[in-house]
Amino acid sequence: MFELLSALCYQTSMMKDFFKVTELSKVLAFVTDFPPVRSETVPLSSANGRILAENLISDVNLPEFRRSTMDGFAVQAASTFGATEGNPAYLAVKGAVNMGERPDFSIGPGEAAKISTGGMLPEGADGVIMIEHTAIIDEQTIEAYRSAAPGQHVIEAGEDFKKDAKILLAGRQIRPQEVGLLAAFGKTSVKVYKKPIIGILSTGDEIVPIDQAPGPGEIRDINTYTLSGQVQEAGGISLPYGIARDDFEDLFNKCKQALAETDMVLISGGSSVGTRDFTIDVLSALPDPSIIVHGISISPGKPTILAKSGSKAIWGLPGHVVSAMIVFSKVVRPFVEHIGGVPGQAKIEPRVKGRLSRNLSSAQGRVDFVRVRLVEEGGVVWAHPVLGKSGLIHTMVKADGLIEIGINMEGLEKETEVDVYLM
Amino acid sequence: MFELLSALCYQTSMMKDFFKVTELSKVLAFVTDFPPVRSETVPLSSANGRILAENLISDVNLPEFRRSTMDGFAVQAASTFGATEGNPAYLAVKGAVNMGERPDFSIGPGEAAKISTGGMLPEGADGVIMIEHTAIIDEQTIEAYRSAAPGQHVIEAGEDFKKDAKILLAGRQIRPQEVGLLAAFGKTSVKVYKKPIIGILSTGDEIVPIDQAPGPGEIRDINTYTLSGQVQEAGGISLPYGIARDDFEDLFNKCKQALAETDMVLISGGSSVGTRDFTIDVLSALPDPSIIVHGISISPGKPTILAKSGSKAIWGLPGHVVSAMIVFSKVVRPFVEHIGGVPGQAKIEPRVKGRLSRNLSSAQGRVDFVRVRLVEEGGVVWAHPVLGKSGLIHTMVKADGLIEIGINMEGLEKETEVDVYLM
Numbered sequence: 001m002f003e004l005l006s007a008l009c010y011q012t013s014m015m016k017d018f019f020k021v022t023e024l025s026k027v028l029a030f031v032t033d034f035p036p037v038r039s040e041t042v043p044l045s046s047a048n049g050r051i052l053a054e055n056l057i058s059d060v061n062l063p064e065f066r067r068s069t070m071d072g073f074a075v076q077a078a079s080t081f082g083a084t085e086g087n088p089a090y091l092a093v094k095g096a097v098n099m100g101e102r103p104d105f106s107i108g109p110g111e112a113a114k115i116s117t118g119g120m121l122p123e124g125a126d127g128v129i130m131i132e133h134t135a136i137i138d139e140q141t142i143e144a145y146r147s148a149a150p151g152q153h154v155i156e157a158g159e160d161f162k163k164d165a166k167i168l169l170a171g172r173q174i175r176p177q178e179v180g181l182l183a184a185f186g187k188t189s190v191k192v193y194k195k196p197i198i199g200i201l202s203t204g205d206e207i208v209p210i211d212q213a214p215g216p217g218e219i220r221d222i223n224t225y226t227l228s229g230q231v232q233e234a235g236g237i238s239l240p241y242g243i244a245r246d247d248f249e250d251l252f253n254k255c256k257q258a259l260a261e262t263d264m265v266l267i268s269g270g271s272s273v274g275t276r277d278f279t280i281d282v283l284s285a286l287p288d289p290s291i292i293v294h295g296i297s298i299s300p301g302k303p304t305i306l307a308k309s310g311s312k313a314i315w316g317l318p319g320h321v322v323s324a325m326i327v328f329s330k331v332v333r334p335f336v337e338h339i340g341g342v343p344g345q346a347k348i349e350p351r352v353k354g355r356l357s358r359n360l361s362s363a364q365g366r367v368d369f370v371r372v373r374l375v376e377e378g379g380v381v382w383a384h385p386v387l388g389k390s391g392l393i394h395t396m397v398k399a400d401g402l403i404e405i406g407i408n409m410e411g412l413e414k415e416t417e418v419d420v421y422l423m
Numbered sequence: 424m425f426e427l428l429s430a431l432c433y434q435t436s437m438m439k440d441f442f443k444v445t446e447l448s449k450v451l452a453f454v455t456d457f458p459p460v461r462s463e464t465v466p467l468s469s470a471n472g473r474i475l476a477e478n479l480i481s482d483v484n485l486p487e488f489r490r491s492t493m494d495g496f497a498v499q500a501a502s503t504f505g506a507t508e509g510n511p512a513y514l515a516v517k518g519a520v521n522m523g524e525r526p527d528f529s530i531g532p533g534e535a536a537k538i539s540t541g542g543m544l545p546e547g548a549d550g551v552i553m554i555e556h557t558a559i560i561d562e563q564t565i566e567a568y569r570s571a572a573p574g575q576h577v578i579e580a581g582e583d584f585k586k587d588a589k590i591l592l593a594g595r596q597i598r599p600q601e602v603g604l605l606a607a608f609g610k611t612s613v614k615v616y617k618k619p620i621i622g623i624l625s626t627g628d629e630i631v632p633i634d635q636a637p638g639p640g641e642i643r644d645i646n647t648y649t650l651s652g653q654v655q656e657a658g659g660i661s662l663p664y665g666i667a668r669d670d671f672e673d674l675f676n677k678c679k680q681a682l683a684e685t686d687m688v689l690i691s692g693g694s695s696v697g698t699r700d701f702t703i704d705v706l707s708a709l710p711d712p713s714i715i716v717h718g719i720s721i722s723p724g725k726p727t728i729l730a731k732s733g734s735k736a737i738w739g740l741p742g743h744v745v746s747a748m749i750v751f752s753k754v755v756r757p758f759v760e761h762i763g764g765v766p767g768q769a770k771i772e773p774r775v776k777g778r779l780s781r782n783l784s785s786a787q788g789r790v791d792f793v794r795v796r797l798v799e800e801g802g803v804v805w806a807h808p809v810l811g812k813s814g815l816i817h818t819m820v821k822a823d824g825l826i827e828i829g830i831n832m833e834g835l836e837k838e839t840e841v842d843v844y845l846m
Contacts, residue, residue: 159815222604348804393604
């Protein structure tokens with residue numbers, strides 16, 4: 001017992017020596033230490049949400065021909081100049097454009113061709129008069145009541161993209177519109193970054209798999225599941241490695257295996273003093289190791305570890321479920337995105353503006369993340385802080401998102417307008 | 424030719440009679456006409472993002488025992504009352520709590536037990552003193568420099584959820600924290616709404632599959648791909664039915680097949696006057712048909728059709744790619760979500776506040792959706808309108824989202840603060 005107590009106190013004093021916290025912004029700057037994963041080619045129908053891994057150049061004009069954007073009559077615009085209801089232009093109808101075909105006639109001065117939206121303008125025609133501004137006189141003649149300007153109601157050849165233009169650059173997240181753009185150029189498959197595979201490992205003698213009934217003193221493994229969901233939302237593939245005992249060999253072996261098989265490893269738990277040091281020992285024993293960050297000046301989430309083995313990141317996340325989720329969202333996620341090919345430039349993140357429903361205090365020198373619930377009342381969106389211990393999952397279930405209290409602030413006053421980042 | 428022209432003008436006048444546009448808010452109110460899809464049971468690891476289809480009640484207290492949230496010593500709080508650095512409390516160390524085990528001893532007055540974060544408090548103990556506030560005197564004695572309050576650094580049994588409490592209600596979207604919550608209760612699988620299957624059909628003689636080189640007058644089928652991506656983002660499964668010719672039989676047969684095999688059908692194209700009426704004819708010939716909406720007072724997207732066959736929705740979307748995407752995002756998506764089990768109550772949508780970079784005019788009596796690009800300059804997020812014809816996909820690729828100009832507004836002035844909905 002005395003040995004155990006002494007060891008504990010020795011560890012505690014040791015910890016105080018090297019547990020120098022790093023500022024959040026400095027931690028985030030380490031992303032560039034980790035190279036992106038390789039690319040793969042996927043069918044276009046599976047490309048939505050993926051990160052483009054090639055630059056694309058247009059090989060044709062888009063569209064390849066002059067198209068009508070209205071139902072009406074294709075004309076030489078000059079034939080209609082000055083036309084009004086009182087003084088219509090009379091036009092000879094030369095034919096009708098069939099959809100999907102090149103018209104086999106051309107349009108000269110004083111001539112018109114019936115055309116539908118999307119139809120190819122006949123040679124000679126440079127504008128379209130809407131059907132609503134015409135009337136039929138006889139089998140071969142219409143009146144036009146408005147003049148068409150050259151190019152009116154027309155998409156020019158190459159107006160969407162010119163041949164040899166840059167269409168999309170590598171690093172672009174593919175949204176439905178980018179999928180459509182790739183379709184327009186006939187790309188049936190596309191080169192994207194692989195989804196980074198993130199190994200997930202829980203630690204702790206008290207943790208049991210979720211299909212087991214926990215005995216006295218035991219609880220089910222929540223973190224594997226919350227973190228897996230978060231990895232998926234960050235564009236990664238989660239690969240759980242189960243639960244490591246509080247035992248050097250077990251954690252080391254599982255960690256080494258995960259590191260060999262994945263692109264990044266998350267270890268959660270081990271935020272108690274003893275286990276934390278023990279995790280550091282395991283990380284230091286991995287191939288080509290370095291401990292990059294040991295503690296971050298954020299709350300919750302201070303005892304977070306970032307280590308590197310070879311070119312891969314290994315994280316030691318707090319064991320408390322709320323802390324682990326917040327650290328993932330605010331610290332780990334940018335690393336997952338980075339190795340997944342998302343470029344570093346600042347994205348403008350969607351958020352909800354809310355009004356804080358009460359005063360919040362905070363310590364200077366660290367960034368605080370506070371869970372809030374959003375409630376709309378009479379047109380005002382209120383952000384209600386959800387207080388509660390960081391071991392309680394219900395506080396995250398109740399919360400809609402997080403607000404941030406900056407490193408140099410002592411708190412936020414009631415009614416302050418805050419940005420709520422949904423999670 | 425004369426017959427064709429007459430038919431066209433006849434259709435145009437017909438159209439003017441029945442093309443009475445419906446207000447957007449009224450269109451959205453029709454969601455309740457369409458029943459949700461059935462449910463299915465999925466493994467918990469696939470549940471993220473799905474919509475819960477059952478109410479869940481806790482079958483145990485969570486946690487089931489009193490746990491420590493710190494490394495330190497479990498005590499009877501009363502034993503430490505009044506303890507300070509100058510006047511410490513001396514406590515007899517009765518043992519150490521092993522993680523994941525019920526301590527085989529209890530704590531009485533003046534006694535303490537070493538405990539780690541997550542450990543089960545011994546019987547009799549009701550609080551924890553942090554290791555940092557203690558010192559070791561000898562093998563069996565520690566000093567405590569602070570007093571512990573009852574319940575301090577402890578999670579009580581049932582503090583997260585009490586037995587028989589409602590955990591989650593049907594209709595809840597499962598986020599990573601809900602996945603974690605389900606894990607905590609040992610739910611290895613969960614009942615969720617099926618992902619609605621959305622049939623997608625493009626129409627037009629000028630449209631060719633994307634793996635074909637378009638001939639003169641032809642373009643590739645973009646809408647199937649943009650809409651598929653949007654369906655996926657709305658939580659649905661897209662099922663493409665290819666391209667229907669501008670021909671009653673072909674459109675009718677494909678539409679009927681899609682309707683039989685899916686939960687909702689999107690037809691895009693046919694926004695030219697002739698084809699629009701023709702689409703109405705096809706929709707009216709389907710089993711148990713009704714045309715619910717024929718035109719919406721929005722721009723772009725006015726010529727949108729909503730029909731019902733049996734209990735399923737069929738949409739006639741504009742052919743222009745930008746219009747079809749905007750109508751999906753602002754009109755169709757809530758219907759996909761509704762039949763996918765998302766409850767009707769207003770969600771607070773994430774958005775980005777921006778400052779409009781120029782004046783925008785708009786017609787009263789309709790809602791305008793304007794594409795904008797976001798650019799952050801000197802701490803200000805500017806929303807730059809992306810103008811351009813709604814047939815040009817590059818305008819959507821360039822845009823980050825949409826702003827809305829309300830039905831009773833004549834426009835927005837430069838520098839107005841606007842909500843940008845990312846898409």
